[in-house]
Amino acid sequence: MSKRIDVKDLNVYYSKFLAVEGVNINIDAKSVTAFIGPSGCGKSTFLRTLNRMHEVIPGARVEGEVLLDGDNLYGPGVDPVTVRAQIGMVFQRPNPFPTMSIRDNVLAGVKLNNTKISKGEADVLVERSLQGANLWNEVKDRLGKPGSGLSGGQQQRLCIARAIAVEPQVILMDEPCSALDPISTLAIEDLINDLKDQYTVVIVTHNMQQAARVSDKTAFFNIAGTGKPGKLIEFGDTPTIFSNPTEKATEDYVSGRFG
């Protein structure tokens, strides 16, 4: 239930502006890959191209190939809706649907595309997804209450439960802990460790300790200056990137001597 991602010569544009240039990266199945780098270097932009969320923005487009187990996501005839159903995403800020109950939030993705699901199956799925997101014990007595009534950390785990309920191949996380307190952050990091048994996880983070704690491999992105495109500088095993990087820029960044 997890697939690998191979990116070949990817250029990402906002209208005429080249935001990310020439990315080549191979992300293994059932692993955690962290993207680090300064703000504005295109980590999140690149992440969003992996499930075709980038093109939601007017004028945004992509050149190059993203292969999910060999199938090009940007090939002719590929439906972005199908791609997104297979590659789930968790956002920077928790965004449960405020008009839905906790239970409906978990089932939101499953009920799409006119899929019918019996109440019994739905109950099982809700429990399994919330268990998977380490949230079941906290919310099992109030599944009918609105998801927006939970704390920030709980909301983020609800979003993760919503993402894994559709059983995706890959889960993308765009700074999932940046709006959370340290305890909630720890809960999410533990969860990421559990998730990699079943899913391919890609996480963007500003917190380098977090990248070191959760990821198997780390990719460092950087930008040469304002208005210049972001680039993938170095990609390798997380211990190597943090202790013995090849590039000078990576070393400067991870040791805090940046600029």
Next chain:
Amino acid sequence: MAAAMEQGTDAFVPYIKICRAPAAVTSAAETRIPSKPKDREVTTTSLTKSRGAGHAGDKVFSAATLAAGCLILVVLFGVALFLVIQAVPALVAPPDKIQGGEGFFTYIWPLVIGTLIASVIALVIATPIAIGVALFISHFAPRKLASGLGYVIDLLAAIPSVVYGAWGVAFLAKEISPSYNWLANNMGWLPIFQGPASATGKTILTAGIVLAVMVLPIITSLTREIFLQTPKLHEEAALALGATRWEMIRMTVLPFGRPGIISAVMLGLGRALGETMAVALVLSSGVLTASLIQTGNQTIAAEIALNFPEASGLKVSTLIAAGLVLFVITLGVNMIARGIITRHKEFSGAN
């Protein structure tokens, strides 16, 4: 709303000017405490004092807003008082003195029903079209087309009602009467389409259609604004789950906009209930009938407008009492709408 906009921009900032790493990633030892400006320093004694100018400005502003708030209440109360005082003679008069000779209630209720029929026809036609147009502008149309279309819709709202009325009577009524004949021949078994159809087309259904065109821009521009305020974050959440555009709209835009849609429809209803000129011109009035395609029916507003110039004495009171009834209906409609909105507050998306 501010939060929603903030979220929206946050998720969409493509080019960020910063190219330096945040200093905070190094270590806790390096954390610097920014030196405070002197004038910001707070000592215990200064807590009881405050800067005079700001305080006075606060008082003036709160007094001004209070006055504005009270003014609304005074105006509303004044109108209600005027209506009640002027209407009392008609309400207490002996039944045979009222127009029709059977008392005020018998006089007013066909008008109430007629008003409601015309307004309901208008809303049934206008609401789905308005929501469709608003969704097209906010989520489907290319940006250039969307702004142009929004401008045209706003222009529609600026056309005076007498122009709509003239269009209704001079063009629409004539053009539409053949289809009334068709309805009478083929759907005549339904009481609302019972024949014979009016030859001139000046019926309550025509009036309802004209009203629909009139309330369409109000509902459209309000719902469009609401739809545009849907947090980008929620729309993206739906899309990232594999929702199609329509599913995304059903999951996020419509539930988020629901209270706004209700308010917009109620505002449209308010206009339809009170619309006078267009109905007075289009409708050839008569007694209350169930059929929408025969001559007949009348609305309160048109009845007042048509009869007021020649009225005197008790007749004036009767018409003002009719106005009071319209006032009460509108008030009731608004209260019901508010009730519907608050009942679902917990799930409204505002929290």
